[in-house]
Amino acid sequence: MKKHFNLVMLLSLIITYSCSEDILRNDGVSNASNPTDVFTNAQLEQGAITNPDIPAAFVNGIYAQMVQTGTGGTTNHDDFGQKGYDIFGDMLSGDMALSVSNYGWYRADITEFQAPLDFTRGRNRMVWRYYYRIIRSCNNVIKSLGGNDFVPSLDENKFAMGQAKAMRAHSYFYLTQYFQKEYVANEMILPLYTEAISTNLPKSSAEDIYNLMEKDLEDAISLLNGFNREAKNQVNQDVAKMILGYVLGAKGGRDAEVASLTRDVINSGNYTMLSQTQLVSTAAGVNGFIDVNSPSWMWGFDITGTNGLGLVSWWGQVDAWSYSYAWAGDYKVIDKSLYDMIPANDGRKGQFLNNPASGRYLQPLFKFRASNAIGSAPRPITTDYVYMRVEEAYLLNAEANANAGNDGLARTSLKALVSRRVPDASYIDGLSGQALKDEIYKQTRIELWGEGKSYLAMKRNKATTVRGTNHLSFVGVPIPYNDERMQFEIPLDEIQNNPFVSEQNQ
Incomplete structure (x- = not known):
């Protein structure tokens, strides 16, 4: 089954991203040149997007970035979206x-x-840039639909909001895995962007980032109730439950909830081993x-x-x-x-x-x-x-x-x-x-x-x-999971361009 996108909107989205490299911040937040420019300020402030084709097209643009080459900001032959970083992880392990x-x-x-x-090596920046790029796109969609605390009235917009929140959590999850040795609640690890803004932010604690991921995924599970996706590239309720299971599993101490979430997926009957x-x-x-x-x-x-x-x-x-x-x-x-x-x-x-x-x-x-x-x-x-x-x-x-x-x-x-x-x-x-x-x-x-x-x-x-x-x-060299060699470093460009991170790293 092939997904039929709104091609005009999707091409516009991809062109906007690829042409804005010179103004793209390394924290993944762009300035005014971002895809939400197709919405009016009033629409963005009031969450007044009522045409379901518009948010859906932008959510599909998020998925397109997952397979797009160069989303880590390079022409390297290992820069091709999510599966590229899957290889990084498989090899590090x-x-x-x-x-x-x-x-x-x-x-x-x-x-x-x-x-x-x-931290000066370019692969650190590739990982950082890719996931913050996805987060930026998710924040734009969420803002276009009314913001983090808004629940759209149209089912189609609920589904778009649910997918955007799930994908934001998915990106933060991989950032926590690749840039923190293990869950330590009060460790300051990553800037936490939840709004479509163009300013730098300091690092937030692991606890705050995990709290956002949990809330995003709980919201997504609720918003995606009744969503019958057109293709498997889209996140549905089962996928959101699994992402939440991975988040809670990484955090630790929430085994009963992980068992419940995964049991729901198994009992859904939607998939066969x-x-x-x-x-x-x-x-x-x-x-x-x-x-x-x-x-x-x-x-x-x-x-x-x-x-x-x-x-x-x-x-x-x-x-x-x-x-x-x-x-x-x-x-x-x-x-x-x-x-x-x-x-x-x-x-x-x-x-x-x-x-x-x-x-x-x-x-x-x-x-x-x-x-x-x-x-x-x-x-x-x-x-x-x-x-x-x-x-x-x-x-x-x-x-x-x-x-x-x-x-x-x-x-x-x-x-x-x-x-x-x-x-x-x-x-x-x-x-x-x-x-x-x-x-x-x-x-x-x-x-x-x-x-x-x-x-x-x-x-x-x-x-x-x-x-x-x-x-x-x-x-034959034993390397524990929390060894320095198992995690990436906040990249040089981020340290140079984000004064808050630079101060925190001193």
Whole structure:
């Protein structure tokens, strides 16, 4: 199913963004040259936008930025929206290894940790700019609909407001994960922009930012009640519940709420976990990881030729079947130690090339597959992006219940998934306490490999990573989740241009 946007409005939005780079602040807040200029001041002040097509078009513009190249402010070939930062996280966590590097993408700044250790490195600014850019867009939509505390009367505008609030929370969530070692309530971590303003703000506390995320997502869940989305790129109530589950899981101490939210998603009946036959591709088009219509996908983007994606894309970096760096000489593979943890009779083991003599050893050739010949997927790319699968709900539910001491409920959720991956999952019945928690974490890493969730799980589980033998650097070095190398730094441009942040950093 392809989303039909208001193309005139959407193109106007994208052109406004791309042409305003010279006046774009690094805190993500633009001056008067922003998309809300199409609204009158009176409309903005009174929340008087009554044409449902206008807010909907701008919300769709937010989603478009998630797949747009250059949204991190560069022409780098790793600058292509949300999936680009999913790769950053997968590599920082160590679960995605760079086993061959002929072109250098990800090697110095990410796999060798140069960006997390040096605020002048450009990848810090890419992450910062992308998420604040989304936040700015969300603030514009929210203002156009009446402001943070306004509830629109039109259902269409309620739905637009709900999506904008969910996406604002989603962006702040990733900023908290990438720029704070772990949740410390009184630590001043990020500027908190909730209005469409053009002035700099000082850093706010983690508590204040988490409070906003929680309120935004609770509002979104209410506002999105009854929303039947036209395409899976849009956030619906289930996706908002999952984002809130991730937020509360990262904060800690809210396990009962996380378990309840994820149980709601599981019980909705709107999604089905991938079957054994959908796990491994023997030919393009037969697996569950390339098409947004896959029944397990809760949230994803239906990539079409009009998106203009090619080499500079997630597929262009990770998939060897595409015209890609993964084909030509920058190989992204599963960490050897993690691969060795997958039982021989587990269907997911077959997602990776098990041929030590091959230069492509442990590439995900049979999980993600865009064509039937190495390096031959046509351009522009039309293979879709996955943001969230229902399997995440089962795993997060199991994790929350295990943390709350509800081992029986945790085993039930975990077994529901693992029984679809191995012939006999009865071993789970004998797990409890820390052994159960460890199994849930391991299954999360295996099930969601390459999907951008390993970093989040590492931080929730306060894990220490140890890279396997197929990494190019730091092999065998224990690196805890809260090590300096695991978080980005507030970028140089922000420190130079935001006097409040500069003073706070002294």
